[in-house]
Amino acid sequence: MDLKIFRQLILVLCTTFSVFCSAQKNDLGAWYMYFGSNKISKKFNFHNEIQYRNFNGIGNLEQLLIRTGIGYDVTENNNNILLGYGFILSQPYINGEKSENTEHRIFQQFITKQSFGRFNLQHRYRLEERFLQDDFRMRFRYFLGFNIPITNKQMLPKTLYLSAYNEIFLNLDSPVFDRNRVYGALGFIINKNLRIEAGYMNQIQENKNRGQIQIGFYNNIPFTGN
Template identity: 35%
Template sequence: MINKKILMLFLLISAEPCYSQSAFREGQGMWLMFFNRTQLTEKWSIHSEIQDRAYDLSHKNEQLLIRAGMNYHLKKNLWLTGGYGYIESYSLAGDQLPTVSEHRVWQQGLYYHNLGRLFIEHRGRLEQRFVGDNYRDRVRYRLMINIPLNKSSMQANTVFISTYNEIFYHLEKNPYDRNRFYTAVGYQFNKAVNLQTGWLAQDFNGKTKGYLQLALFANLFLDGS
């Protein structure tokens, strides 16, 4: 079992040196993110998020992403989701109006499990993207690991490390779209709220750029759980 843990951590963390040097050459962007899951019943919950993405630390607009979906909990550790996203992208010149608007329909599956103190999430996502006048299909896979540092599990008052790698492919002749590697430190205040700050390296169009990230996760439990 310990060998599996070491291998999984190595596969994720070893990606970082491949990105870090080239990412800093491209400058640093910033993502501010808010995520919410509202639990309606034992089987149903609503996902919502907003992400404000900037080209640089002065917060020059790069992209605004708003996404929502409905989760169906097949099991405690297996969820299916369908939803919609709206994305505005802005030019590097700093124009106030978006240069491209995208409407996105998406479906995903989430599977959670743990190996000792490693809390692992597998996420597969399909996207139907209406980008301006174009249509594109995309598939994504993300492997994420959360590691509590001062507790044995992800519970109230837990300091943790979060890391993931996600790869994107279009269903086209040249399928590769991008890859993201993320690492962060977070604090789980209680069952509903955690805050994370970290760094993401995104490989896209032959270049890798780094983004500082701040993410707030704040959930609601209307089912009384």
């Protein structure tokens, strides 16, 4: 599948998602996401991330999330430890009225990657210190994700692939369980540093299920020639 065909596929998906989201009266949300992990030296990387989350297809902001951080590879291109900061603007509905609150977040994480045949696994362990407007909380997150190439045996440029993950969120106080996310998507590797995914994520929180259409763009262009 070439890039032109994949662009057409994404356009069809976006159009379908927008119509479906409108019909569902906010039962289905949409997240538009950018993730950057850019080498600044042989061992260090710069993490940059923006997520625009909507209650519906587009135009009704639920949350704006901006994250950044500096990571260090313990081994070559693997076993990355990272210290980061996040700013989160939320606009939830309370008793039918839209409100607004902000959160500042410091986080530490460790990512390790493994490969088994076509399976490319990623484990992420993250600890968050959350400075809310009227509260302070700490939370642990475990993420298990994998990518499987479809049109090639490896994750090479111009490859179509399947992506999936499960992530659980645990508070360090009561209640311990915060939420769980399950995700599945179709992705395309544009070149060795760029790829795109379109998929669906279901989130369980406070015994409620909510679906999210997700479109993500991933940028690994290095800031150094090393």
